[in-house]
Amino acid sequence: MNTAELLVKCLENEGVQYVFGLPGEENLHVLEALKNSSIKFITTRHEQGAAFMADVYGRLTGKAGVCLSTLGPGATNLMTGVADANLDGAPLVAITGQVGTDRMHIESHQYLDLVAMFAPVTKWNKQIVRPSITPEVVRKGFKRAETEKPGAVHIDLPENIAAMPVEGKPLRIDKMEKTYASFASIRAAAAAISQASNPIILVGNGAIRAHASDALTQFATQLNIPVANTFMGKGVIPYTHPLALWAVGLQQRDFVNCGFDNTDLVIAVGYDLIEFSPKKWNPDGKIPIIHVGANHSEIDSSYIPIIEVVGDISDSLNEILKVADRQGKPTPYALTLRDNIRADYKQYADDDSFPIKPQKLIYDLRQVMGPDDIVISDVGAHKMWIARHYHCHSPNTCLISNGFAAMGIAIPGAIAAKIVHPDRKVVAATGDGGFMMNCQELETALRVGTAFVTLIFNDGGYGLIEWKQENQFGQGNSSFVHFNNPDFVKFAESMGLKGYRVNAATDLIPILKEALAQDVPTVIDCPVDYRENARFTQKSGELSCTT
Known part of the structure; x- marks a missing residue:
């Protein structure tokens, strides 16, 4: 050997x-x-x-x-x-x-x-x-x-x-025992939660890694505390849950940010600071924070917990729940916030404008995908819209890279997702910029038999950078972000794949359904109206958080 x-x-x-x-x-x-x-x-x-x-x-x-x-x-x-x-x-x-x-x-x-x-x-x-x-x-x-x-x-x-020749054998794999939080931290957390009048839960990907979805949902339900998740925490609580405030983490202010403006306690569960900087939601460091995680908290001037509950996350939540005494319902403000978020989402359900608004595109994608199906988002303007508008029933059904946030991840990631879950529908959602960074892996997908859909948000440019340029330098003031694309349908067909082009808003759902039924990888070229980026920026700038 x-x-x-x-x-x-x-x-x-x-x-x-x-x-x-x-x-x-x-x-x-x-x-x-x-x-x-x-x-x-x-x-x-x-x-x-x-x-x-x-x-x-x-x-x-x-x-x-x-x-x-x-x-x-x-x-x-x-x-x-x-x-x-x-x-x-x-x-x-x-x-x-x-x-x-x-x-x-x-x-x-x-x-x-x-x-x-x-x-x-x-x-x-x-x-x-x-x-x-x-x-x-x-x-x-x-x-x-x-x-x-x-x-x-x-x-x-x-x-x-x-x-070189060698003698030897693999080492035995040692089992890692769970660690549990101290009783003192459990009691302190329960007391702080019981005294809070308007708490909010911020949950991140650490809760998904710890398989703490059920414990988190029970914890929020019994204590009547609304829940916001990071981009990478999607699905940790079902988006249909009445206490779910959906995703937080956009660069612009959004409805859910008002929940943090009006809270007197943030319970951060499995929250990784890299996902959404605490300086965005606690700029002055004044909001009391309870940190519930597998490890001690990271150091940040805007994230200095009053209590750290360090250990198995599910066990920590269950133990806090046993001793917390909080009978109050969510405040009327939290309930109004929830209703506003849902109303904003639903207003695009029947929008038939073309090119398709990103909100409508993602709304229709959600209608086609099942509860356990998987969407993998590339990085770009569409990532922001997916984070805001694609909602999940369960963990790891919408994957967003929001730590390193590297363009080009969607297509290779979809191959891996289909290998892990061959019986689920998988969609790689990507911009035309991200698509061209790793589109060669579609040949890999065909060769290894991973049939998934690549949905291209086509705007002929680096839309996220243009959005940021216009936010900083003024509407219409962008540079170096536009390019030309190949014919994506012919590109797909040249590789032995199926290619589709969306020509009207009403085309999208039928095309998605047909593409997802294929036994080879498919590519959908969908023009997107990113004028919505500027409209959202204006709308968020006018957002008023009143109690």
């Missing part, structure tokens, strides 16, 4: 089912070992796509997704997806090939110090410098990647080490 074969045995021991990546000269021994493995290697068309697939696989399963590249340019291509997983809290293990240790002390073809390069964008990384340490490096890597808060780990394997 050589080191590469031992490495693959260690991956099998970790329960790895897929490795996403590209073949390269310096990872030949790993590829050869994978040929005789139970692990399926999925050849992608770009290393960034491979990393995004591993990223979304990890986010959906809680088990580290694995991606593989060669050295040099292959490894640098991998970095964006690795960084995305690390900042989004998705477990990922990236493995890179490397020159032999006998070439590292001199200038060498394609050689970069990959351990130094990946260190800032990973939780931990290490080069395998001796064959015998392989089991320890792999076990530590997966443990670090999957331990809360999850993130990315990098393992570098020089080609001469990969070929």
Whole structure:
């Protein structure tokens, strides 16, 4: 057995089912070992796509997704997806090939110090410098990647080490015991909640990672506390729940921001500061905060909790619920806020203007998708509208990257989502800018048999940047954001996919239904009216929060 074969045995021991990546000269021994493995290697068309697939696989399963590249340019291509997983809290293990240790002390073809390069964008990384340490490096890597808060780990394997003979076996996987919050913090939190007159719950992706949806819903229901979720916390409480205030986190003010303006206590549950800066909702640091999470809170001048309840989130919520004494209903203001949010959403249901308003496009998408179906949003102006208007019944059914927020994630992410949940409908929602960044992975999707829909919000430009430019420099004052596109229908057909073009608002639902029924990946080109961006900015600027 050589080191590469031992490495693959260690991956099998970790329960790895897929490795996403590209073949390269310096990872030949790993590829050869994978040929005789139970692990399926999925050849992608770009290393960034491979990393995004591993990223979304990890986010959906809680088990580290694995991606593989060669050295040099292959490894640098991998970095964006690795960084995305690390900042989004998705477990990922990236493995890179490397020159032999006998070439590292001199200038060498394609050689970069990959351990130094990946260190800032990973939780931990290490080069395998001796064959015998392989089991320890792999076990530590997966443990670090999957331990809360999850993130990315990098393992570098020089080609001469990969070929060396070795004796050894994978290490036993130790089970992580849950940790529980102190009774003192539980009692203090319950007392503060009982005394609050207008509390609000802010829930983030940490609650989804902790599988705390049921506990959170019961907690909010019994204590009658309204709930706002971050972009990455969608579905943690069903959007149909009468206490759900939907998503918070837009750059502009929105109805839900009024809930924070009028609160006397924020209960932050599984909230990661990277998702929505506390300076946006607590700029003066005056709002009392209870932090409920698996780890202690991050340091921020606008986020200094009066109480930290640190431990298993479901257990913490259940224990607080046992001793909290809060009989009050949500304030009339909170109920009016809820009604305003829902009324704003429904006003676009029958809008038939064309190009289609983003609100209407997303409203129709929600009508077609089932409760457990998955939408993966790319990054751009459409991400903001999806965050505001695409609502979820359950966790991990609308995936938004809002930590690193990397363009190009939607199509590779949809491949991973379809691999994890082959029986669910999957839609990659992307702008035309994000589509062109990783559209080559549609060939991967066809080859591996992952049939999903790519829905393109087509505006012929980088719409989010234009929105920000006009907000800062005035309406009509934008620059360097417009471009031309290929014929997306012909592009899809040239790859053996199905292509559709929306020519009227009434076309969208029938096309979506037909596209989702196909057994090959499909692409829908849908013109979108982003004049709504400026209208929303004006509307939010006029928003008055009155009690």
